[in-house]
Amino acid sequence: MIRPHQLLYGAGAALLVAHPALAQAAEASALAGTDTQRTLLWFVLSTLVLVLMVFLLLFVALVAWMRPQLRKLYDLPTVHDTWSGQVLGLLVGDARLVQGEVRDELLDHNYDGIHEFDNDLPPWWKYGFYATIVFAISYVTYYHVLKTGQLQGAEYAAEMQQAALLIAATPDDPNQLTTYQPLLVPAELSSGKSIFATNCAPCHGASGEGKVGPNLTDEFWLHGGEVNHVYKTIKFGVNGKGMVAWKGKLSGKQILQVASYVLSLQGTKPANAKPPQGEKEAPAKAVAKL
Incomplete structure (x- = not known):
């Protein structure tokens, strides 16, 4: 007759024997799940890139097909000099919005025969300059006024502290000092x-x-x-x-x-x-x- 404690002992022994196999199966399942997720992620990204490329090609084809009509619209006096008209000009080959207007107006002074033109800076340069001002104000506010972000010194110290935690405390750990005594012999x-x-x-x-x-x-x-x-x-x-x-x-x-x-x-x-x-x-x- 099999007693209850013998049944428990047999079940425990079976679990001990099966434990390595169960661990290996779980590890293999986790790896398979990771590979599946990685494959799915690449599939979604590839599909997204493909869709964007198709939309870009359709947009270019549509602009090329409608270019004569867009040009007539752009030449209207009520449209030509407006900001939206300058955006429309980019589609018909007029880059005033980016390059600005070149007036080539001479100033009333010269230096040894060298004349100076009174032209505005290109809009792309001015927009870039304005962007640097906005970035500088945001940077100073974020790091020095609100002190939300870590400066380079604090970031370096935090990274070094995290790295030290990842290093095992072994005799080969440079962060762990040995406890030797000087040799006297x-x-x-x-x-x-x-x-x-x-x-x-x-x-x-x-x-x-x-x-x-x-x-x-x-x-x-x-x-x-x-x-x-x-x-x-x-x-x-x-x-x-x-x-x-x-x-x-x-x-x-x-x-x-x-x-x-x-x-x-x-x-x-x-x-x-x-x-x-x-x-x-x-x-x-x-x-x-x-």
């Missing part, structure tokens, strides 16, 4: 010194005195002088400052060795040291010296 610092001499000395000097890169032996830092800030700078680099990212070229342990060695250079005062750059920070925790 002489062997680790010696390894850091070898890596520094091979990769870092060309820019920072053999003794960290600074060349293209900043001086690493004083108390001034551009991107933080605590070991985890130094680790981050070495690993991810600094865009636009010439400091390359050593992520992928050095292991995490090697980067920590270099960062610890850099901190061991504090106060060594090498010859020809580069002037301080950045902000002064309190000396970090005592670290071993080679």
